[in-house]
Amino acid sequence: MAKISIIIPAYNxxxxxxxxxxxxxxxxxxxxIVVIDDASSDDTCSVVEQYMSRHSNIRLLRNEANTGPGVAxxxxxxxxxxxYCMFHDADDTLVNGAVDILTxxxxxxxxxxxxxxYFILRNRGAVLEEGGIGAEGTWQDALGGQELAIVELDKAPNLLLMVNYPWNKIFRTSFIRRVNLRFSTARINEDIxxxxxxxxxxGRFLAVNRKLTIHSLIAGSDQHTNVYDERRLAIFEAIRETESIFERxxxxxxxxxxxxxxxxxxxxxWALSRVRPDLRRIFDEHVTHSxxxxxxxxxxxxxxxxPDLALTILKLKYSPAGLATAA
Incomplete structure (x- = not known):
């Protein structure tokens, strides 16, 4: 049994x-190291196979049809x-020794x-930016100024509001199995x-205020952050799947x-700013239904x-006009 599995979904x-x-x-x-190719049309598999010829700990799984990163x-x-298990994106890079540090x-x-x-890279070759913009206070509140701390959720519930990335976490595989942790089938926001x-x-977890991965957010790329078409509507499927937890x-x-x-x-x-104008009416209908x-x-x-948010949500129940205010 390996110490840790690194799962990397890849598409083109x-x-x-x-x-x-x-x-x-x-x-x-x-x-x-498990690379799961999501029916790429480029040379992704060939590149991975070249690495497999030199490294016996790399495996390649192939999807016959494109399913999206969550299903993959x-x-x-x-x-x-x-x-242990970690998730990594095919266009991201780990800081040297990150896996060793975390295990x-x-x-x-x-x-x-x-x-x-984590760090953010917005352009290839650019200077790295601080990750978690706007979350500095949340980190400080949770860790009390320390670099490492075991945190109880009930004492720092605002950690739930941090961005829901999958690639800045490490899990015990037994925990994944026990709680049936999985990704949404939605093609976007599958990590909520x-x-x-x-x-x-x-309920309790280790918070590590060290930047151990570099996440790429390249303008103009085909990353989900840059999606403005019908695919953006999948956000409502992701939200619905998550809300079902609270119903149960x-x-x-x-x-x-x-x-x-x-x-x-x-x-x-945030999603409202990433919807084409011709899709706004459909998006608004989804908001009201949600x-x-x-x-x-x-x-x-x-x-x-x-109180302000409660009143805004009450309005959203009947009309999506206040969504920009809620953001």
Missing amino acids: AAQDIGNALDSVLKNKSDMD RNRALMSIDSE SLMDRADVDFAFFN LPHWVAFMHA NKVFRDKYYHLFLYFKAGLLG YRGFTDEDFKRIYQHS
């Missing part, structure tokens, strides 16, 4: 997958047998997962579901649903935390 990533693999391979840990990751998850920290911590800070599942089920679990609903409503309003406001389940009890609970 021939230009970047080599750099991603190089950064993963710069670790001494016993790694099972879920398939790869079914194939692993390791102590060592997890070995010493009695937690089911850890999350860590595992973010909320992981935090709420774990009263404890989670009572303790955290008001935070999810806050998160949801901000997320939809808030139909907002109850009087939900209103009272969120009103205690943020």
